[in-house]
Amino acid sequence: MIRIEQVQKFYRVSRGSGSAGKQVQALRDINLHIEQGKIFGIIGRSGAGKSTLLRTLNLLERPSSGKILIDGADITQFDTAQLHGLRQRIGMVFQHFNLLSSKTIADNIDFPLKLAGTYTAQQRRQRVDELLALVCLTDQKDKYPSQLSGGQKQRVGIARALANYPTLLLCDEATSALDPETTQSILRLLSDINQQLGLTIVLITHEMQVIRTICDQVAVIDAGEIVESGDVADVFLHPQHGVTQSLVAENQALDIDLMTLHRHRENGVLARLTYVGAAAHEPILSRVVAQTQVQMVILQGTISRIKNTPYGQLLVELIGTQTDIDLVLVSLRDADVRVDQLELPEQAEQNHRLNWE
Ligand code: ADP
Ligand code: MG
Secondary structure (H helix, E strand, O other): OEEEEEEEEEEEOOOOOOOOOOEEEEEEEEEEEEOOOOEEEEEOOOOOOHHHHHHHOOOOOOOOEEEEEEOOEEHHHOOHHHHHHHHHOEEEEOOOOOOOOOOOHHHHHHHHHHHHOOOOHHHHHHHHHHHHHHOOOHHHOOOOHHHOOHHHHHHHHHHHHHOOOOOEEEEEOOOOOOOHHHHHHHHHHHHHHHHHHOOEEEEEEOOHHHHHHHOOEEEEEEOOEEEEEEEHHHHHHOOOOHHHHHHHHHHOOOOHHHHHHHHOOOOEEEEEEEEEHHHHHOOHHHHHHHOOOOEEEEEEEEEEEEOOEEEEEEEEEEEOOHHHHHHHHHHHHHOOOEEEEOOOOOOHHHHOOOOOO
């Protein structure tokens, strides 16, 4: 279990002579709790502080103040020997793989084992073979990194990170250099590793899709601050903060034609309906609507899943008397459907996009 308490990070930026002492604040008052065995995602825009935050967990970046507790011990107080031990137990995966180009795939994976200095040659060979099998690269072991695809290189990166039996795996934009299909296969691998080995994964990304696919919990970071955090389904289906809402909106851009359609109706109410889990499979909508005179026009619909939870989202227009519409909305809420009434922001017309606010 990891607990981050009141962590701040300042970087000194000295441009030439004379400007010593100028600082940038990269992290502000970070408090987070990361449970054992979970996949915890941190999402934010470029420059938000994601890499800095991730790198404080193995002290590649030392916080300027605050505590980082791993299994109860504050790692910022560790001496050199303790720090060495800590880094053995934490694996790290990078966006650009960071492989040694002059070494074979097998030697790249062997590298951390060699550095550890605690294994015999025989043990190392055996471990390398196990890891190659785990990431399905046994047949590539004698090749060099330049001979592999991006996805294969990242598999090597993951095998190398797992070499010393870590209990924590840190992933810094591990799929950002990969195409969507390869991204999915790497995410599946990370998810399998999390399940099979039970190790905790903390990953950072600017891609909502990554979080949605494999994370249990998420924290949203903006300008060095955690603005929202919780279970992925809660945070993404009911985003509270502007940054989260805009990340969600990017995944759900809506065409202007639908807005034009709405504008021509006088007595319609525009609503987004979200139903999670078992409710996603039930014909709640038709049942509720059948009880009234309300007409329901479905403008957009998706059924999807967040990790293992199915959910449905519908953008609908309800047309009818206010009393009937209210009745529909109340009945939907009673049936555990989340109802967000939407208003069309003025600027949406210029943006040609509807903001889900
Ligand atoms: P992200 O990973 O979300 O893109 P970073 O953690 O890399 O964000 O950076 C957060 C902020 O800290 C940025 O403003 C960045 O310019 C600054 N920063 C990062 N590393 C350094 C550094 N070594 N020296 C000075 N400023 C840095
Ligand atoms: Mg970064």
